[in-house]
Amino acid sequence: MNRTKLKLEMPLHLLLLPGLLFVIVFNYIPMLGIVMAFQKFIPARGFFDSDWAGLDNFRYVFSMPNIGQVIWNTVFIATMKIIAGLIVPISIALLLNELIHEKFKRWVQTLIYLPHFLSWVILGGILLDLLSPNDGIVNQFIKGIGMEPIYFLGDNKWFPITIILSDQWKEMGFSTIVYLAALTSINPSLYEAAKLDGANRIRQTWHITMPGIRPIIILMLTLSLGQALNAGFDQIFNLYSPSVYESGDILDTLVYRLGLVDAQYAVATAVGLFKSIVSFCLISVSYWMAYRFANYRIF
Amino acid sequence: MESIPRKVFLGFNYTFFILISLLCLFPLIHVLAVSFSSSDAVTAGLVKFWPVEFTTRSYEYMLNKPEFFQSMVITVQRVILGTVFGLLLCLTIAYPLSKEVKAFRLRTYYAWFFVFTILFNGGLIPGYMVVRNLGLLDSIWALILPSAVNVFNILLMLNFFRALPKELEESAFIDGAGHWTALWRIYLPLSLPSFATITLFTIVYHWNSWFDGLIFMNKPENYPLSTYLQNIIMSGNLINITSSQSLEQLKDISDRTAKAAQIFIGTLPILIVYPFLQRFFIHGIVLGSVKE
Numbered sequence: 001m002n003r004t005k006l007k008l009e010m011p012l013h014l015l016l017l018p019g020l021l022f023v024i025v026f027n028y029i030p031m032l033g034i035v036m037a038f039q040k041f042i043p044a045r046g047f048f049d050s051d052w053a054g055l056d057n058f059r060y061v062f063s064m065p066n067i068g069q070v071i072w073n074t075v076f077i078a079t080m081k082i083i084a085g086l087i088v089p090i091s092i093a094l095l096l097n098e099l100i101h102e103k104f105k106r107w108v109q110t111l112i113y114l115p116h117f118l119s120w121v122i123l124g125g126i127l128l129d130l131l132s133p134n135d136g137i138v139n140q141f142i143k144g145i146g147m148e149p150i151y152f153l154g155d156n157k158w159f160p161i162t163i164i165l166s167d168q169w170k171e172m173g174f175s176t177i178v179y180l181a182a183l184t185s186i187n188p189s190l191y192e193a194a195k196l197d198g199a200n201r202i203r204q205t206w207h208i209t210m211p212g213i214r215p216i217i218i219l220m221l222t223l224s225l226g227q228a229l230n231a232g233f234d235q236i237f238n239l240y241s242p243s244v245y246e247s248g249d250i251l252d253t254l255v256y257r258l259g260l261v262d263a264q265y266a267v268a269t270a271v272g273l274f275k276s277i278v279s280f281c282l283i284s285v286s287y288w289m290a291y292r293f294a295n296y297r298i299f
Numbered sequence: 300m301e302s303i304p305r306k307v308f309l310g311f312n313y314t315f316f317i318l319i320s321l322l323c324l325f326p327l328i329h330v331l332a333v334s335f336s337s338s339d340a341v342t343a344g345l346v347k348f349w350p351v352e353f354t355t356r357s358y359e360y361m362l363n364k365p366e367f368f369q370s371m372v373i374t375v376q377r378v379i380l381g382t383v384f385g386l387l388l389c390l391t392i393a394y395p396l397s398k399e400v401k402a403f404r405l406r407t408y409y410a411w412f413f414v415f416t417i418l419f420n421g422g423l424i425p426g427y428m429v430v431r432n433l434g435l436l437d438s439i440w441a442l443i444l445p446s447a448v449n450v451f452n453i454l455l456m457l458n459f460f461r462a463l464p465k466e467l468e469e470s471a472f473i474d475g476a477g478h479w480t481a482l483w484r485i486y487l488p489l490s491l492p493s494f495a496t497i498t499l500f501t502i503v504y505h506w507n508s509w510f511d512g513l514i515f516m517n518k519p520e521n522y523p524l525s526t527y528l529q530n531i532i533m534s535g536n537l538i539n540i541t542s543s544q545s546l547e548q549l550k551d552i553s554d555r556t557a558k559a560a561q562i563f564i565g566t567l568p569i570l571i572v573y574p575f576l577q578r579f580f581i582h583g584i585v586l587g588s589v590k591e
Binding site for chain 1: 305308309312313315316319320322323324326327329330333341342344347387388391392394395396398402403404405409410412413414416417418419420421422423424425426427428429433444445447448454457458477478479482503506507508509510514525528529532533555558559561562565566569573576577
């Protein structure tokens with residue numbers, strides 16, 4: 001019995017084999033590479049011959065003068081993105097649902113999904129052009145109505161706002177998809193019944209639509225908790241400059257500059273490990289909560 | 300009959316969506332207009348959403364740059380190889396994991412082994428070290444192999460597979476088919492919407508990826524197009540007079556028009572596949588994410 005079962009299952013193991021190899025080499029071996037964070041790592045000597053440093057790298061990281069600011073920037077930008085990323089798409093989905101002309105609705109959807117598929121290299125290039133303080137079209141307009149030009153990407157006051165808003169510009173349309181799917185699955189007879197009871201559109205939205213999409217809202221909220229340290233490397237890397245490090249430098253950009261520009265591999269790994277561990281806890285909690293409160297299963 | 304507040308609301312709502320749509324469209328149109336305008340008109344701030352003093356000099360300049368073509372070739376290579384590798388791995392991983400524990404006892408352990416990689420990762424530097432120690436720096440494989448297994452795509456595919464009726468597979472097994480045949484002849488043809496979604500996502504991913512090119516390629520001639528664009532868009536000085544271009548030719552172009560031309564060329568393929576993408580992705584995503 002057991003032997004025939006093994007024989008039946010063998011092809012399944014074999015199918016998985018290449019995938020397992022890939023994941024081991026490119027995902028699990030790097031996890032072992034975090035020993036670098038506890039070493040005085042010298043590339044020429046490798047993981048095995050570098051001297052141990054205990055927690056020295058971490059002490060060094062947490063004594064860096066800007067580390068508190070970087071952690072704050074990361075959490076602040078990521079949290080604001082999460083909040084905006086819930087409110088804006090839900091509002092747009094609700095309003096989109098009120099459009100009567102199907103064709104118009106489809107055109108709107110086509111246009112607002114588009115930026116999602118362009119990379120931050122392209123969108124960053126476009127934003128640099130649009131927001132340029134001298135000849136960008138936005139500042140031409142601002143000057144045109146008699147105000148001082150705003151240095152959106154060079155002013156510490158404006159940089160985080162620009163980051164959060166431009167992130168919505170890219171993602172707001174695409175993020176509506178899950179809510180629109182939930183909206184179409186609401187039973188239309190509920191609206192009929194409410195109309196008979198004399199409920200107006202606002203009351204229908206409040207008492208039928210909102211409860212109808214509440215499970216998906218709770219699910220998206222819990223899942224986004226895991227993103228609390230992901231402020232968006234691609235976006236910030238393509239838009240920031242040394243003059244806005246104060247408000248825009250995040251853990252990921254710091255790891256990049258420490259590790260791959262300054263070649264301080266061990267220190268950069270320590271910062272990365274700090275981020276990975278905190279993220280791991282957050283993502284685990286968020287999946288557990290999604291499972292508990294929204295019946296969500298990963299697979 | 301619509302009430303008056305309702306009409307006001309609808310008027311507001313339609314205006315709102317026209318504005319939102321334009322907000323997504325106009326930045327692209329502006330860049331396109333800049334790329335086809337002369338540098339004088341651009342510097343004078345005359346260009347809004349239509350080219351002024353129409354010229355294709357910026358495009359001629361870009362298309363004559365050998366670096367541009369070199370990076371384009373590398374990108375096409377990575378898109379093709381990356382998509383083939385990514386899809387093969389996605390199918391061969393998703394299929395066994397879509398089985399019930401009854402039919403594949405280790406299924407749950409394997410699934411966690413893959414899912415764990417989205418919960419925890421070694422970070423940038425250890426990942427870079429692995430690629431470096433494998434001797435993949437400056438090789439196209441550095442752009443393909445590390446990202447070949449995408450767990451999110453696998454989950455999408457897996458959930459689609461699970462929703463297919465078990466009877467199909469059972470009857471195939473009775474007729475003597477093995478797992479390999481079942482995957483290619485039954486599961487794949489029945490999951491074309493999800494498969495198409497993942498294919499297009501993978502193509503877009505490889506077209507857009509720039510960071511791996513930046514860190515894994517030491518020599519700029521090995522940059523894929525996105526990395527090449529990233530490099531020149533961020534680095535300011537694009538036009539150097541010492542190049543083979545004549546001064547006469549450079550009269551009409553500036554950094555800004557040339558950058559705009561490159562941004563547009565970098566966007567064009569996405570704009571071309573976008574209609575196909577759009578047809579599939581809503582369907583594919585919703586199907587893959589709705590579970591019992």
